[in-house]
Amino acid sequence: MKLTICGGRLIDPAQNIDELIDIHLADGRVLALGQAPAGFNPERTIHAEGLVVTPGFIDIGAHLREPGPSYKGNLRSETKAALSGGYTTICCRPDTSPCIDSSAVAQQILDKAEVLSQAKVMPLGAMTQGLKGTHLSNMAGLQHTGCVAVTNMRQPVESTLVLRRCLEYASTFDLRVVFYPEDHWLKADGCANEGALASRLGLGGIPASAEAIGLARVLHLIETTGVKAHFGMLSTARAVEMIADAQTRGLPVTADVDMAHLIYTEAEINGYNSMFYVEPPLRTEADRDALRQGVKEGVLSVITSAHLPHEEAAKMAPFAASEPGMATLETTLSQGLTLVEDGLFTLPQLVERLTSGPAQALGLTAGSLATGQPADLCLFDPQAQWQVSHDTLFTAGENSPLMDQTVSGQVKYAIVDGKVAFERQ
Amino acid sequence: MTSMTDVHPIDPRNVQLTEDGKLRHFLSIGGLSKEILEEILDTADSFVNIGEKSVKKVPLLRGKTVVNLFFENSTRTRSTFELAAQRLSADVLNLDISKSATAKGETLMDTLQNLEAMGSDMFVIRHADSGAQHFIASQVTPDVAIINAGDGRHAHPTQAMLDMYTIRKHKGDFSKLKVAIVGDILHSRVARSQVQALNILGAEEVRLIGPKTLLPDNLAELGAKLYTRMEDGLKDVDVVIMLRLQKERMDGALLPSEGEFYRLYGLTSEKLNYARPDAIVMHPGPINRGVEIESVVADGPQSLILNQVSYGIAIRMAVMSMTVSGQMQQKNQQDQNNEEASA
Incomplete structure (x- = not known):
């Protein structure tokens, strides 16, 4: 398949490109930018005037729900939703059911994703067996099957010795480890940011120190083991400071924040709106501002969707009894564009956090449109207005905080390995 | 369905x-x-x-x-x-x-x-x-x-309102009253509603008394002063409201023992002397005698516990x-x- 995309504004932060320039794809790879090579005869030309052309987005923190409760989502629905949101690569989380702690489960996901041929799926494996935090998983086997990193999600590794062994073992294979730092005991039965608001609402609070302590424990072990680590879904100003400090000291650490924590604060849960029940909890304005600053400065080099689809009933319960998470794959771009609009960072910076940032964090061959790279692209209209609804979303999740609202910015095409995998009618 | x-x-x-x-x-x-x-x-x-x-x-x-x-x-x-x-x-x-x-x-x-x-x-x-x-x-x-x-x-808004009713009936004008609420503030829906009601009705001062494990700092933002010693917190108050202590609080490392809690925060006739001589004593019930309140106080002349019911x-x-x-x-x-x- 030979394809030319002409007339679009091409933004490729990995090559520091932001200009109106054509791009030519052949055999699943980027063939050339600018002038077509002599004799190049595309089978299709996409006229991208008014569109922004970028590397396909990469999400390193989405739940695709398979294997597991398929009524909340499945590989078919969620990898389609990914394309609709501009994502061509999804690193799915291992807390499926059963969890991704064996090559068999990882292989099953990879096989199915290949058959579906929508967004590419690169699983994160479980760091310990059953995510129970006591026995190492077969990390080398998981890596061999295609897992791009391992993580224990928010499940605690109680013994610091076991945690150290996990890092040592992973570093043996140069396998990256992803952490969602949180002290399990300080979190206790909390479901909201600890503070006056949670106290007044009578909701269990999770102190900011739960994140700082979880983070500090791991940082000390990274220092001694040298493992490459990524910290996901940070929620506090203190955590941003700690990551910046670790990076200054030369530790091999990267970090991300999910879009919800860049947009919302704890004020959203006033009135017990369960749509805003997320893990970690939405925090204060000062935290949100520090996270935004962290993204701007590059301390946080990745923005994730933290996509976690649910059926409607999961949210129809008293706040703490509802299930945490938001369905976000298809609205992360629009929300990011509002931050660009507000002048928090530039459009190329936003694209970088969605493409080369995540690719570098997990060492993926993706996220750039340099010649010879996989031809994974996203074409979006930054001005297009659309209404978020059950009819416009492809995700099975019914828990979008933007439901029934009109947003700006819409993906028109997603191209995977040089083929048009998604085209909005 | x-x-x-x-x-x-x-x-x-x-x-x-x-x-x-x-x-x-x-x-x-x-x-x-x-x-x-x-x-x-x-x-x-x-x-x-x-x-x-x-x-x-x-x-x-x-x-x-x-x-x-x-x-x-x-x-x-x-x-x-x-x-x-x-x-x-x-x-x-x-x-x-x-x-x-x-x-x-x-x-x-x-x-x-x-x-x-x-x-x-x-x-x-x-x-x-x-x-x-x-x-x-x-x-x-x-x-x-x-x-x-x-x-x-x-x-627990009806409980708070019956407490306000009790206070108004026996002490009158809220604007001249200092009210202390004592005990497990952290877990108490009653205390949260009482603090809000007392503030809306214009009480002169609302105080919360308890050990720091049961007294979140941020509750001060609801409109209350926080005290950890009964001697300071009860000084010159017109109303003392005791809260029920759940036995399971000992398991969560919130308190060492009922005995120590009673010694520090139990309302004995001796501690009631810190309050104004005409102070009234209230409790949402059911009371734990000898844990948060002494029997002679619960049954004494200043107690309005049964009127509350x-x-x-x-x-x-x-x-x-x-x-x-x-x-x-x-x-x-x-x-x-x-x-x-x-x-």
Whole structure:
């Protein structure tokens, strides 16, 4: 398949490109930018005037729900939703059911994703067996099957010795480890940011120190083991400071924040709106501002969707009894564009956090449109207005905080390995 | 089962009030005006002597169905709500949900929507989750009056109002009163509602006393001064409210022992001497003698613990009659709006 995309504004932060320039794809790879090579005869030309052309987005923190409760989502629905949101690569989380702690489960996901041929799926494996935090998983086997990193999600590794062994073992294979730092005991039965608001609402609070302590424990072990680590879904100003400090000291650490924590604060849960029940909890304005600053400065080099689809009933319960998470794959771009609009960072910076940032964090061959790279692209209209609804979303999740609202910015095409995998009618 | 699409959207306004600002649900003290709280107290005043009459009934809720839904066990609170509904001539249905529907896997929404379909006019609800009644009133059955009989750690507004009634009746003007609330503030929905009510009614000073494990700093933002020593906190107060200490607090490393708690925070006649000589002593019950209060204090001349119980029935009659009337007004208003829209 030979394809030319002409007339679009091409933004490729990995090559520091932001200009109106054509791009030519052949055999699943980027063939050339600018002038077509002599004799190049595309089978299709996409006229991208008014569109922004970028590397396909990469999400390193989405739940695709398979294997597991398929009524909340499945590989078919969620990898389609990914394309609709501009994502061509999804690193799915291992807390499926059963969890991704064996090559068999990882292989099953990879096989199915290949058959579906929508967004590419690169699983994160479980760091310990059953995510129970006591026995190492077969990390080398998981890596061999295609897992791009391992993580224990928010499940605690109680013994610091076991945690150290996990890092040592992973570093043996140069396998990256992803952490969602949180002290399990300080979190206790909390479901909201600890503070006056949670106290007044009578909701269990999770102190900011739960994140700082979880983070500090791991940082000390990274220092001694040298493992490459990524910290996901940070929620506090203190955590941003700690990551910046670790990076200054030369530790091999990267970090991300999910879009919800860049947009919302704890004020959203006033009135017990369960749509805003997320893990970690939405925090204060000062935290949100520090996270935004962290993204701007590059301390946080990745923005994730933290996509976690649910059926409607999961949210129809008293706040703490509802299930945490938001369905976000298809609205992360629009929300990011509002931050660009507000002048928090530039459009190329936003694209970088969605493409080369995540690719570098997990060492993926993706996220750039340099010649010879996989031809994974996203074409979006930054001005297009659309209404978020059950009819416009492809995700099975019914828990979008933007439901029934009109947003700006819409993906028109997603191209995977040089083929048009998604085209909005 | 009712379809999920029938669910009501979250109401950004104060869900407790009608469009005209009348009470239609009673969910929390927060968000209510001084006028409404005073209206509740005045209405309760008109009901308080009914219990002494030979016919203990008024016909205000005749033909209405009140359902008591206690998702957490409670004998005393449920009994006073039952008596209050009966004295208003309502038909009362008691459901002990902790043993029935939810045990069969029915969701909270299904249970409530079924009871609404049976023609209920009011749900009196106690639930272990903070905000459960708010969820029900805003998204499940907004046209049924919801009375919060306690939700998680959030609110217990009828208890707070009966305490305000007790204070007003025995001490008068709130603006001259210093009130201390003592004990497990952290887990207490009663304390949160009391602090809000005392602030709205204009109390001179509200104090919270307890060890730091049971006294979150941030509660000061609700409008209270925090104390860790009884000697300082009780100095010159007019009202002492003791809270019940749950035995399970020892397990969560919140307290070392009941003995040490009693020694430091138990209300003995000796510690009561720090307060003003005419201070009154209150407790939402049931009391743990020898854990948070000494028997001679609980049964002593300054104690109003039993008065609180009888005032509790009058307060519950007041909010029940006010919310049912608010719901009827809201319905009339909506019917009128619909007529105007179709005309």
